[in-house]
Amino acid sequence: MAGLGWLHAYDAGGRKISPTRLPASLDQLQPDRYRDLAWSVRKAGGFKKTCVPFSEFAWANFFRKRVPAAMLSRDFELAHEQAMRIARSPVARHLPGNVYGS
Numbered sequence: 001m002a003g004l005g006w007l008h009a010y011d012a013g014g015r016k017i018s019p020t021r022l023p024a025s026l027d028q029l030q031p032d033r034y035r036d037l038a039w040s041v042r043k044a045g046g047f048k049k050t051c052v053p054f055s056e057f058a059w060a061n062f063f064r065k066r067v068p069a070a071m072l073s074r075d076f077e078l079a080h081e082q083a084m085r086i087a088r089s090p091v092a093r094h095l096p097g098n099v100y101g102s
Contacts, residue, residue, distance in 0.1 A: 033062040033072050040060035040080055048097035055096040059087075062095055 038059035042049060047059060063083050072079040086092060095102040
């Protein structure tokens with residue numbers, strides 16, 4: 001999975017972890033505001049659903065570095081608007097499902 005770019009070994013706080021510390025199944029994942037943000041942006045058309053497994057984890061980590069946690073906690077709508085702008089910018093063109101230029 002790592003060689004294919006499908007492994008996103010991070011905890012709910014965005015810290016890199018050993019793959020051995022990942023939960024055995026997706027239903028055991030801890031809540032992550034940035035995964036929620038990524039889901040919201042995809043649903044709003046900020047990026048497309050793709051056949052690349054776990055692409056929303058890549059988007060969550062991408063937003064984690066660009067949308068302040070305080071903003072996300074305080075004002076989800078504002079964070080969503082910022083994430084939508086970022087998702088449609090050139091810096092996101094490397095991510096699966098990007099819609100840059102459309």
